[in-house]
Amino acid sequence: MSPADVSGDAVAASALLTVRGLKKSFGTNQVLSSIDLTVDRGCVLVLIGSSGSGKTTILRCLNGLEQADGGTVDVAGEVQLDFATSPSNKERAALRDRSAMVFQHYNLFPHMTVLENVLEGPVIVQRRSHTEATDEALALLDRVGLSEKKDAYPFELSGGQQQRVGIVRALALRPQLLLFDEPTSSLDPELVGDVLRLITELAQEGWSMVIVTHELEFAREVAHEIAFVDGGKIVERGHPSQLLRNPQHERTRQFLHRLLFPF
Amino acid sequence: MNQSPWDLLLSSLWPLLSGAIKGTIPLALSSFSLGLVLALGIAIMRLSKRKLVSGIARVYISIVRGTPLLVQLFVIFYGLPSLGVLIDPWPSAILAFSINVGGYAAEVIRAAILSVPQGQWEAAYMIGMPRRRALRRIILPQAARVSVPPLSNTFISLVKDTSLASLILVTELFREAQQVAAFSQEFMLLYLEAALVYWVICLVLSTGQSLLEKRLDRYVAR
Numbered sequence: 073m074s075p076a077d078v079s080g081d082a083v084a085a086s087a088l089l090t091v092r093g094l095k096k097s098f099g100t101n102q103v104l105s106s107i108d109l110t111v112d113r114g115c116v117l118v119l120i121g122s123s124g125s126g127k128t129t130i131l132r133c134l135n136g137l138e139q140a141d142g143g144t145v146d147v148a149g150e151v152q153l154d155f156a157t158s159p160s161n162k163e164r165a166a167l168r169d170r171s172a173m174v175f176q177h178y179n180l181f182p183h184m185t186v187l188e189n190v191l192e193g194p195v196i197v198q199r200r201s202h203t204e205a206t207d208e209a210l211a212l213l214d215r216v217g218l219s220e221k222k223d224a225y226p227f228e229l230s231g232g233q234q235q236r237v238g239i240v241r242a243l244a245l246r247p248q249l250l251l252f253d254e255p256t257s258s259l260d261p262e263l264v265g266d267v268l269r270l271i272t273e274l275a276q277e278g279w280s281m282v283i284v285t286h287e288l289e290f291a292r293e294v295a296h297e298i299a300f301v302d303g304g305k306i307v308e309r310g311h312p313s314q315l316l317r318n319p320q321h322e323r324t325r326q327f328l329h330r331l332l333f334p335f
Numbered sequence: 336m337n338q339s340p341w342d343l344l345l346s347s348l349w350p351l352l353s354g355a356i357k358g359t360i361p362l363a364l365s366s367f368s369l370g371l372v373l374a375l376g377i378a379i380m381r382l383s384k385r386k387l388v389s390g391i392a393r394v395y396i397s398i399v400r401g402t403p404l405l406v407q408l409f410v411i412f413y414g415l416p417s418l419g420v421l422i423d424p425w426p427s428a429i430l431a432f433s434i435n436v437g438g439y440a441a442e443v444i445r446a447a448i449l450s451v452p453q454g455q456w457e458a459a460y461m462i463g464m465p466r467r468r469a470l471r472r473i474i475l476p477q478a479a480r481v482s483v484p485p486l487s488n489t490f491i492s493l494v495k496d497t498s499l500a501s502l503i504l505v506t507e508l509f510r511e512a513q514q515v516a517a518f519s520q521e522f523m524l525l526y527l528e529a530a531l532v533y534w535v536i537c538l539v540l541s542t543g544q545s546l547l548e549k550r551l552d553r554y555v556a557r
Contacts, residue, residue: 135460135461136460137457137460137461165463165465168460168461168463169463172461172462173461175454175457175458175461177454179452179454179455179457179458180458181455181458181459181473182477183476183477192462192472193462193463196464196468196472197462197463197464197468198463241462242461245462245463
């Protein structure tokens with residue numbers, strides 16, 4: 073089930089995602105000015121930054137929920153998009169198929185059971201065999217401890233359970249890249265741990281990820297690289313311990329200080 | 336001719352009920368079904384990003400809501416023949432009522448679609464759905480629950496509005512009442528009796544609405 077099975081070890085250190093000069097404006101408001109980033113296979117990039125800094129927009133551009141105005145995105149050398157030439161729907165769909173997103177507000181389908189939520193992508197969209205997809209979905213639900221909830225509706229679940237279903241829904245799409253948009257920001261504090269632990273396990277299994285989060289301890293543990301986003305730019309990036317303990321940039325220092333000492 | 340009011344009430348009950356069963360109810364059901372299909376199309380057009388498409392829907396809704404139903408009915412039945420288009424009473428009535436429901440229900444459906452949180456569209460896109468399928472599989476089932484109360488209103492209004500079809504010679508509940516009333520000269524009695532039958536039909540519909548709402552409750556995002 074881990075992506076290493078698909079990609080093989082030989083290419084383990086090569087870049088999975090390469091973004092160059094990504095730009096996005098809403099009207100006259102430039103949200104991303106020129107974003108460069110790379111994620112190697114099996115690696116985790118964590119984006120931190122204050123709200124409105126553009127970090128969520130980066131994720132949304134990668135999943136095609138926003139259309140970037142310029143820049144290039146390359147996934148595994150197989151999908152290449154140049155947003156300056158406004159790519160076709162087909163090209164954008166090809167990019168979207170490479171990644172799966174976990175949302176801050178879960179966004180489960182309320183009219184479907186847990187199992188139906190997970191199967192909607194593989195069976196209805198990807199047209200994989202129902203039996204095979206169901207086996208895979210049940211195994212994934214079992215692994216997050218929710219197999220007995222497979223016939224429950226989302227409203228019957230706690231926030232933490234809903235988010236774990238959200239993660240399973242993303243995994244069931246068999247993406248190359250997992251995108252997490254503040255996955256614990258709408259959870260009650262006592263439910264945050266389970267979800268973060270699950271994401272950490274997935275990272276250890278070799279899933280490639282981009283995570284937007286405010287949980288610094290979690291970021292330190294899970295990230296191979298942390299990037300600080302401010303004003304639509306990546307101000308600073310580096311190894312977690314280096315960036316969190318010894319930030320080079322004044323803005324990074326201020327941000328970390330505010331997060332560590334809110335009072 | 337010297338029937339007691341009670342006898343008249345009983346003897347006229349069957350013609351009235353038969354008018355409801357053969358006229359009012361099938362007229363309302365068929366017009367509502369056709370109207371809903373039309374309304375869904377108009378609602379989707381109205382939500383289109385293309386100005387021309389949404390403009391057409393906007394004009395349609397504006398005309399339907401801005402003109403009296405009775406006038407729409409008369410234009411189709413009494414007006415169109417002068418252009419050489421002759422339509423029988425029944426099809427005329429169904430046409431007019433469907434067009435009318437199409438306009439009102441379109442706004443209800445549009446609002447219901449817009450009431451589904453944006454995150455539901457995004458999750459559907461995320462798993463790879465194109466817009467059309469996202470609408471059909473993810474958005475409309477949720478919009479359906481939201482639109483049950485206002486669409487029930489539309490349906491109940493329609494049931495009562497079908498009485499206007501009596502004016503274009505469709506045999507339905509109210510026309511039956513008029514005929515018995517004219518014959519017996521008991522206007523008050525017959526019109527109150529007709530009102531009672533309409534009321535009972537609408538009571539049944541209201542009950543149906545509550546049942547449907549309960550059944551669809553699991554579709555609501557919480």
